[in-house]
Amino acid sequence: MLPEIKGLNEECGIFGVFGHQDAAQLTYYGLHSLQHRGQEGTGIVVSDGKKLTGVKGEGLVSEIFTTEAMKDLEGSAAIGHVRYATAGGGGYENVQPLLFHSQTGSLALAHNGNLVNANSLKYQLESQGSIFQTSSDTEVLAHLIRRSGYPHLKDQVKNALSMLKGAYAYLIMTETELMVALDPHGLRPLSLGCLGDAYVVASETCAFDVIGVEYIRDIMPGELLIINENGLTSERFAISTTKAICTMEYIYFSRPDSNIQGINVHTARKNMGKQLAVEAPFEADVVTGVPDSSISAAIGYAEATGIPYEMGLIKNKYVGRTFIQPSQSLREQGVKMKLSAVRGVVEGKRVVMVDDSIVRGTTSRRIVNLLKEAGATEVHVVISSPPIKNPCFYGIDTSTKEELIASDKSVEQIRELIGADSLTFISVEGMMKALGQEGTNGYCLGCFTGNYPTEIYPDTLQYYYQK
Numbered sequence: 001m002l003p004e005i006k007g008l009n010e011e012c013g014i015f016g017v018f019g020h021q022d023a024a025q026l027t028y029y030g031l032h033s034l035q036h037r038g039q040e041g042t043g044i045v046v047s048d049g050k051k052l053t054g055v056k057g058e059g060l061v062s063e064i065f066t067t068e069a070m071k072d073l074e075g076s077a078a079i080g081h082v083r084y085a086t087a088g089g090g091g092y093e094n095v096q097p098l099l100f101h102s103q104t105g106s107l108a109l110a111h112n113g114n115l116v117n118a119n120s121l122k123y124q125l126e127s128q129g130s131i132f133q134t135s136s137d138t139e140v141l142a143h144l145i146r147r148s149g150y151p152h153l154k155d156q157v158k159n160a161l162s163m164l165k166g167a168y169a170y171l172i173m174t175e176t177e178l179m180v181a182l183d184p185h186g187l188r189p190l191s192l193g194c195l196g197d198a199y200v201v202a203s204e205t206c207a208f209d210v211i212g213v214e215y216i217r218d219i220m221p222g223e224l225l226i227i228n229e230n231g232l233t234s235e236r237f238a239i240s241t242t243k244a245i246c247t248m249e250y251i252y253f254s255r256p257d258s259n260i261q262g263i264n265v266h267t268a269r270k271n272m273g274k275q276l277a278v279e280a281p282f283e284a285d286v287v288t289g290v291p292d293s294s295i296s297a298a299i300g301y302a303e304a305t306g307i308p309y310e311m312g313l314i315k316n317k318y319v320g321r322t323f324i325q326p327s328q329s330l331r332e333q334g335v336k337m338k339l340s341a342v343r344g345v346v347e348g349k350r351v352v353m354v355d356d357s358i359v360r361g362t363t364s365r366r367i368v369n370l371l372k373e374a375g376a377t378e379v380h381v382v383i384s385s386p387p388i389k390n391p392c393f394y395g396i397d398t399s400t401k402e403e404l405i406a407s408d409k410s411v412e413q414i415r416e417l418i419g420a421d422s423l424t425f426i427s428v429e430g431m432m433k434a435l436g437q438e439g440t441n442g443y444c445l446g447c448f449t450g451n452y453p454t455e456i457y458p459d460t461l462q463y464y465y466q467k
Contacts (some may be wrong), residue, residue, distance in 0.1 A: 007062075012202040012395075013037030014110045014190075018172045018178040018227045020198035024073035026211050028202070029082040031061045033207040036255060037112075038084035041095035045108040046075035047175050052106040056081075056095045080195040083299060084397070085461070094136040102146070105174055111138040112203055113167030113188050114395035117457045121163065141170065157181070158224060158237040164335040165454055167394035169219070171201065177228035184238035185453045187246050187444055188393050189260045198229050201336040204258040205252035218261055244444040244453035248396060249436060251327050251385045252356045263435060266296045269399035272344070272384040272426060273300025273354060280424035281305060282380045283347040285436055288312030290356075291339070297384040298354035306309070307352065310345045312371065339370065347375030357385045358414065358425075361405035365418040372419070381420040386428050386448040387411070393456055 013034030015024040024046050031042055042064050058065040061082065068314025077368060081096040097110040115121070115381055121144070126132070130143045144160035145153075155180055157179055167187035172179040182190050182200050193200045193213035200213045203216035208215055219225065246253075249260055256266035258305050272304030272457060273296065287309045289298025302309035338397055354430030358364050364381065387406035401407050405414055430447060448450040 008393050011113045012081055012083045014081055014112050014169060014171050015207055016178055016201040018199045020079045020195060021076055023076050023078035027078040028061065028065050030202055030207040030210050031080045033081050033210045034082050034203055037059055038082040039201060040336065042081060044073055044074045044078055044080040045097045045099055045173060047077040047173060048075035050175055050411060052099060052108055052175060054097060054099045054108065058092055058095060077173060079108055079110045079173045092262040094132045098134065098138055098142065102141050107142060108173045109138055109142055110171040112169040114393060115164055115168060116166035116393050116454060119459055154226060161237045162393050169203065170304060177226060178295060180219060181224040181237065182221055182223055184222040184241040184253050185244040187244055189254065191217045192217040192219060199232060204254050205385060206255040206258040210258065236289055242453065243442045245442065246394065246444050247431065256296055260285045268435055269296035270300035270386065274304040275430040275434045276382045276384060276426050277301045277304035279430055280382050282297035283291040284351055284352045284380060286310045286312055286346060287352045287354065289354045291315040292358045294354050297356065301352065301354055301382065310344045312342050315343060334461060340368065341370040341374035343374040346371055349376055351376045352380045352382060354382050355382065357388055358383055359388060359407060360403055361414060361417050368419045380420045380422045381418065383425045385426060386431060387425050388447045390447050390450045393445045393452065417460060
């Protein structure tokens, strides 16, 4: 389902290149592949070995990086970013990469995730004289680096990273090197690849495929990679690490052609559909998925049950960016603009509608209504994630707890509200089985269970529960 309709949004995607003469062009293609992770703003910063130059703006990758804009981006190293505004809000100043200049050199930062102690660190830094130019928590790292007492940048970065709590995948670039860091829990996906002698880093491996990058490995939790003219070195900035990759990356956010920790996203979603067929078998005539992220699960459900998969819902791919805005009114207005039911497929049929999640419930209600208005006699809704009962503090916009329909309503109450004939969510155990896991170790399920892998700070709780 389109993120602007559903109400689930990933904060951003990052891409970096070091050691290639066409670094900016490669970054453009990489960001284009990651556009699903953020449509509000994008930027690229390049290094020619002597200076950093950046171009950024509010809009899509293809809108900001025109032929004219790309002429200014010359160099053999680059980092790029696509953004969806959650913590810190929107605005040009918050579009990344953030670029800083000082007497001792320049620094560019790109960040995927969300810091749960950002406000606490900001208060501390401001009391020491720091002045923030943005409302983004990404800027916190730059101030921590510059205030570190260590003489070498590597040690400054390691010291600064050790003070951060939450989810973060960082690209840090100077005139002569690229640093890559992943939080001690590895909450966000981040992969390393190579293209000839050049190194490439991306939030998802789908960005590798479009430019022919060879996948090497995933970045490890608590790891700091340093890439410069001498090659690549790996160090640890966190001794204690406990892997907890976000399960919503598999369920919803990542592209089906990406691999995360060796698991193909399409295969994982298809397995979730097969598991749903075990947990929620129905006598029905048609299985349909809500485009696009639910189609893989719908195919799995259809294969496992033998019920034909049909395109009962069609997405309009040509609606303008007016509707790519994070407001409830536009989400509601956009449903019929974005989706239509195929009467010839669903009329007079018992339909199993497969979706990946229910957030507020308003979208699900409208889609069920679309199917019934098109003549479906029954609509059985099956969801390939457990109920989302708790907000995410790590960079996914699941809004406040009060707006999450599953936070205070039973499955039956939700079924009544969305108008479905039945409603089934996959079990936590079934979801993990679909991922090939016997337990939940190594994964974050905070939005489902309320068990978060990090401490959640009081000022962060206040922001999410009282905003």
